[in-house]
Amino acid sequence: MAKVIATVSLKGGVGKTTVAAALAEFLAAEFGQRILLVDLDSQINLTTMMIGERRWLELNEAGSTLAALFNDAVDGTSNFDIERAIQRSVSSVEKVTTVDLLPSSLDLIEVQEELSALRVGADDTLAAVNILGTAIKPVADSYDFILVDCPPNVGPITLNGLAMADGYIIPTIPDVLSTYGIPQIQRRVCEFSDEIGRHIVELGVVITKFRLNSTVHQTTVMKLRRDRTIQNVLPDYLPESNSIAGAAEFQPHATLKAKYGTHGQFDRFRGLARTVMVEAGDKLP
Numbered sequence: 001m002a003k004v005i006a007t008v009s010l011k012g013g014v015g016k017t018t019v020a021a022a023l024a025e026f027l028a029a030e031f032g033q034r035i036l037l038v039d040l041d042s043q044i045n046l047t048t049m050m051i052g053e054r055r056w057l058e059l060n061e062a063g064s065t066l067a068a069l070f071n072d073a074v075d076g077t078s079n080f081d082i083e084r085a086i087q088r089s090v091s092s093v094e095k096v097t098t099v100d101l102l103p104s105s106l107d108l109i110e111v112q113e114e115l116s117a118l119r120v121g122a123d124d125t126l127a128a129v130n131i132l133g134t135a136i137k138p139v140a141d142s143y144d145f146i147l148v149d150c151p152p153n154v155g156p157i158t159l160n161g162l163a164m165a166d167g168y169i170i171p172t173i174p175d176v177l178s179t180y181g182i183p184q185i186q187r188r189v190c191e192f193s194d195e196i197g198r199h200i201v202e203l204g205v206v207i208t209k210f211r212l213n214s215t216v217h218q219t220t221v222m223k224l225r226r227d228r229t230i231q232n233v234l235p236d237y238l239p240e241s242n243s244i245a246g247a248a249e250f251q252p253h254a255t256l257k258a259k260y261g262t263h264g265q266f267d268r269f270r271g272l273a274r275t276v277m278v279e280a281g282d283k284l285p
C-alpha cells in the first residue's frame with residue numbers, strides 16, 4: 001500500500017508545488033520509488049509543470065481531471081474514470097519513468113463551493129471529504145508514495161487530500177510572514193484528525209528558498225528549530241536559486257542535475273527525498 005504524504009500550508013508561494021514535484025522525481029530516479037502526484041490546487045501549477053498547458057486543456061475538455069471527480073460527487077454523475085485521468089510517466093527528465101499524475105483543473109474553483117455546501121448539508125459530513133481517497137484506492141497499490149499537492153487553504157478539497165494522507169509536510173520560506181501560519185495549519189490538521197478519527201503525522205517543516213546571506217532567514221530557522229510545537233525541521237534546506245525556479249517550466253531535461261541545478265541543488269533535493277523516505281518509514285503506518 002502506498003504511503004500518502006500531503007504538502008500543505010496556509011500560505012501560497014512558499015514552494016509547496018516545487019517540493020512535491022521534486023520529491024516525486026528524486027524519489028523515483030534516485031530511490032526507485034513509484035510515485036503518483038495528485039494536484040489538488042485549482043491554480044494547476046503542478047499539472048502544467050508536469051504535462052504543459054496544451055495537454056492539460058485537452059484533458060480538461062475530455063473530463064479527465066479531478067474536477068470531473070468532484071463534479072460527479074456533487075451532481076450524482078459518474079463521468080470520472082481514474083485510469084483515463086492518470087497521466088503516466090509525466091516527468092520531463094528523460095530517465096525518470098515512474099512518476100504519474102492526477103491532473104487538476106481551473107474548474108475546481110466552482111466545485112469547491114458546492115463541496116462546502118455538501119459537507120454542511122449532508123447527514124454524513126465525512127462523505128464529502130472521502131471522495132478522493134475512495135477514487136484512488138483501486139490504484140493505490142501500484143505506488144510506493146502518493147504525493148498530494150494542496151492549495152493554500154483548508155477548504156473541502158484540501159480536506160479530501162488530508163483525509164487520505166498518512167502524513168504531511170509544511171514547506172516554508174524562513175521569514176516572518178511565511179512561518180506565521182504554521183501553528184494554524186498544525187491546529188487545523190489536528191482538529192481534522194480528530195474528526196476523522198485517525199492521526200495524520202506531521203513529518204516536518206521543509207525550509208525553502210533559503211538565503212544564506214539573509215539575517216532574517218538565519219534567525220527564523222533558528223527559531224523554528226527551537227520551537228517545541230514544531231515536530232521536526234528537516235535538515236535539507238532548499239536554497240533559493242534560479243535553476244529551481246526554472247524547473248517550473250515545462251520542457252525536457254536530460255538529467256535531474258540539468259533540471260534543478262548543479263550548485264548544491266541536486267544534493268539538497270536528493271537529501272530531502274532521502275529524509276522524507278526515512279521519516280515516512282519510521283513514522284507512517
Ligand SMILES: Nc1ncnc2c1ncn2[C@@H]1O[C@H](COP(=O)(O)OP(=O)(O)O)[C@@H](O)[C@H]1O
Pocket residue numbers: 011012013014015016017018019045208209210238239240241242244245246248
Ligand atoms: N528554491 C527555490 N528557489 C527559487 N525559486 C523557487 C524555489 N522554490 C520555488 N520557487 C518558485 O517560487 C514560486 C512559488 O513556488 P511554488 O512551488 O509554486 O509555491 P506554492 O506551491 O507554495 O505556491 C514559483 O515560481 C517557483 O518556481
Ligand SMILES: [Mg+2]
Pocket residue numbers: 013016017018041045046150
Ligand atoms: Mg502550489
